[in-house]
Amino acid sequence: MRIVLGVGGGIAAYKVASLLRLFTEAGHHVTVIPTEAATRFVGTATWEALSGNPVSNSVFDDVHQVNHVRLGHEADLVVIAPATADLLAKAATGQAGDLLTNTLLMAHGPVLFAPAMHTEMWQHAATRANVETLRSRGVAVLEPAIGRLTGSDSGPGRLPEPEVIFDAAMALVEGQSDYQLPLAGRTVTISAGGTREPLDPVRFLGNRSSGKQGVALAVAARNAGATVRLIAAHMEVLPPPGVDVIKVETALQLREAALAAAADSDVVIMSAAVADFRPAEVSSTKIKKRDDTADPVITLVRNPDILHELVERRNSSGSAEGEQLIVGFAAETGDSHGDVLAYAEAKLQRKGCDLLVVNHVGADKVFGQDTNSVVILARSGSEPQEASGTKTQVSAAIISRIGFELNHVSPRT
Incomplete structure (x- = not known):
């Protein structure tokens, strides 16, 4: 596929080098056209090296090829x-x-704009009118991300991550002319991995969570246009690029991070495997195994119910209906008293979250695997939704459902 990559004169131009690499590594032929101002941020040598093609911003270069029309x-x-x-x-x-700008006037195929500017510029009536004009002509204009801007300011106006722009571009070419990022402009907090509760300086109580599902959710939310915070407990996989990472170890640390991050989040997804209990006492030295002493007895105490606390805080804050969506995860096993879904339904009512993603777990299921099978339960009482496949596919289904819920709010009961 032949792609023209136009680079505007903003500080975010440096991030577009990563977008160019995504296009070229996917096998596309890319011609980069920077504006004159853009070359003050990133030189033409960079664009030529990464694209493998000559770079110009003048209609008077290679006139015999009539580039202002041809490209x-x-x-x-x-x-x-x-x-x-x-x-x-x-x-x-x-x-x-x-x-x-000549090339834009001559373009016959789809056109995608990824805005980046200061918040006041993005929110100015003139800019909003220009965006609406372009969209009315069938041009795709992404919503900018929310986050740190040049200097100490923060707000809407940040360039979406290169992976987000790449996914939007590919969707546009595949015929999704009405392609929209379902979480554009939203802030999503996701917890992932398994907490570890220290027993002494060497040992801890942990669980089998690898963090794969949480990381896949972070990628899916990022690709849906969200600004993503990933609260990472112990994980066997690396956090994805393009998300803010908050590292924690224990359930109490995760609670503190989650409550702080949730304060300005549109969506909170608690996919981490949080320990229900922790040792009542933590030894400052390694507990020794000696023949002349009795076996140690470990007393456990309950950890706080973070998901329930998030819901209570949300509900007591006076937030308008649908202002924040809270999603819980339930790793369940059935027994003689009930099956997995029965326990999950009870948990949904007890926790009060909006959606509950249910896993049937076991020694060879879910934890550490690359595939998953879940059921999404809704507090609104809608029919359970099943999703299965790779954890990437399951995450896409979950994020899609979240996007639907945010735009089709049902009253909470």
């Missing part, structure tokens, strides 16, 4: 990143003062 005609896709307020305005008003 737009030949492109299967045009992506503009970062799309500055200036570029959005020029595109909306049909200006053609350089090679990039």
